[in-house]
Amino acid sequence: MPDNHFNVCILFENKKNVSFELQDRITKFFSEYKSTLTHTHLDSSEIIILYAETYRWAYQALRQIRSSNRHFIKPVFLNFGSAPDGLSDLVDGYLKPSQSYQEFVIAFTPLIDLAREISILPSIGEHSTDVTYKEVLLLRFLLVRPDFKLDPNRNIASNIGYSYPVAKILFDVAKGSEHSFLEELKEANLLTTNLIDKVNLCPYCKHVQINFREVCPHCNSLKVREEITIHHFRCAYVGKESEFRKGHDLVCPKCTKILRHIGVDYDKPSEVLWCEDCNSNFSEPLLRCFCLNSGHVFPPEDTLLAEINEYKISQEGRRAAQEGYLPSMGLMDIFKKQLGFYKNEVFQEFLRVEFLRCQRYSYPSTVATLSLLTARQVLESELTTHTRQFREDFSSILHSTFRSTDLFTDISSEKILILFSNTTSEAVKIAFDRLHHELYNAFQVKIDLEYKIVDLAGEFENLDAAWEQLNGSF
Secondary structure: OOOOOEEEEEEEOOHHHOOHHHHHHHHHHHHHOOOOEEEOOHHHOOEEEEEOOOHHHHHHHHHHHHOOOOOOOOOEEEEOOOOOOOOHHHOOEEEOOOOOHHHHHHHHHHHHHHHHHHHOOOOOOOOOOHHHHHHHHHHHHHHOOOOOOEOOEEOOOOOOOEEOHHHHHHHOOOOOOHHHHHHHHHHOOOEEEEEEEEEEEOOOOOOOOEEEEEEOOOOOOOOEEEEEEEEEOOOOOEEEHHHHEEOOEEEOOOOOOEEOOEOOOEEOOOEEEEEOOOOOEEOOOEEEEEEOOOOOEEOHHHOEEEEEEEEEEOHHHHHHHHHOOOOOOOHHHHHHHHHOOOOHHHHHHHHHHHHHHHHHHOOOOEEEEEEOHHHHHHHHHHOOOOOHHHHHHHHHHHHHHOOOOOEEEEOOOOEEEEEEOOOOHHHHHHHHHHHHHHHHHHHOOOOOOEEEEEEOOOOOOOHHHHHHOOOOOO
């Protein structure tokens, strides 16, 4: 046993029902390891033992522990009469009360090692929100349990059809909503993933309960059925077989002639779909999605595809957990992800060709450098920049400022080179001014953008001369 001393809290569902044998076991255990373990109350504990008689009490107790910032990361040992189905992610050790004292000691020992690892972690740094604090707690939970994976559990009550019990309880959200927090940590490279499933979600409420149904392409009616089509040669009438059927005979509804011989009087060109409401026929129905949660109807191509992953802590996540701080996602990372950056040598070739075109035909194109240093310092000092909301807001501003024809590359960790094809320098200045105003409107923080602009149609001997005007080397 280790030399470290740990406080242990034991919680009973019903202390009156505790047998003398179990009381003796507990007394013996603390007597043998009195130099290591001390029995105490919950708030002072570093290890928690639960003696449960019913699943309901066990789950409620575990839920209270794992939803508390103070107790979430603590090792929990469960004594329960049956296998803890649905509780395994929430406990670190399990034993039936009927098992021997020696088996209890063997099963309990890893929790002491786990408590030791937790005890050497520094305190978590100050965070602006409770959510970021909980995200660090989750990373620490995974850090001290290196083999633990956040596995998705199928759950029809979840909006995405799956839930992650540990994360769901910690963030105290509706089933499935914890998925967004895990994706946020994944996007920050703090978690690694293994794809388990893909689900289609309603674009209006992001719910998985979608009914795919076939409707009439003319009136959207659900009353669509397949039926044989009959073509009467004599009067050229085409209609459903049910229209021709009169008892055992086929009678044309247009000219009332009896159809006797297929191939002579009539033929059956195909089986087609008929709408009972508008009486139109068609070969393929229209596929539409109906959300059972929001009631919206939409085409299948509008569904949102969500990835359901298994999550493990990454190397960057381990570092953040050990330090007790979440790293901010750099502005350069957001630029690269949202706008797509070319490799320097590829960008140089685009720039060379564009320069020659501008010089020969006085074609209006502009190259500019944009420094992110000041913007990053201001934003990170004033805002929590690692959150998904910040990334979404910042990404939206980038897409509204730059066009799909603009080309980007990075020339340092803080500076971007941008080629604005068929764009005057005046129009580029307007774009940067718009970027400045959009940033202020979104974050209420004043940022002085640092940029330089060169008109490629200017009087330059060569591209190097144009680049010199930007005061840099590429």
